[in-house]
Amino acid sequence: MLRIISHAALLGAALGLGACGFADSRAPVPEFMRMKETEQPPPEAPPDVKRLVREQIDVVFLATSYPREVHVTPPRREVRGPGWTACVRAQLTSPTGTPLGAQTYIVTISGGRVVDRRRAEEDDICRTEAYEPI
Numbered sequence: 001m002l003r004i005i006s007h008a009a010l011l012g013a014a015l016g017l018g019a020c021g022f023a024d025s026r027a028p029v030p031e032f033m034r035m036k037e038t039e040q041p042p043p044e045a046p047p048d049v050k051r052l053v054r055e056q057i058d059v060v061f062l063a064t065s066y067p068r069e070v071h072v073t074p075p076r077r078e079v080r081g082p083g084w085t086a087c088v089r090a091q092l093t094s095p096t097g098t099p100l101g102a103q104t105y106i107v108t109i110s111g112g113r114v115v116d117r118r119r120a121e122e123d124d125i126c127r128t129e130a131y132e133p134i
Helices: 002-020 049-055
Strands: 068-072 084-093 099-110 113-119
Touching (some): 049 068, 049 084, 049 113
Antiparallel strands (some): 099 113
């Protein structure tokens, strides 16, 4: 019986001490036992959207859509990440040669590159933004 109690006490002590190694930065334990807080990278500077879209036009639009009259909005900080977003509008042509008219896309910019694009929807802010030609 004494052996079972001693094993339980040792197991409890081991679990208690083991948990100290995982104490977060605000835990009430000595400083050397706390996990270090991860430093957040500094925010990116606003990108030059005109230059990026001009240089990476094939990422935003298909080459066969022959984008014309391309306009962009100033960059806005990405809500869900460290990057930036901007609206891009252009006159496009379908693969059959039929004019599609003005189409608007939202591009995501991170690290000085266009990393994603999607078609703007009704509830997006692109309808009220001020556009500038590239």
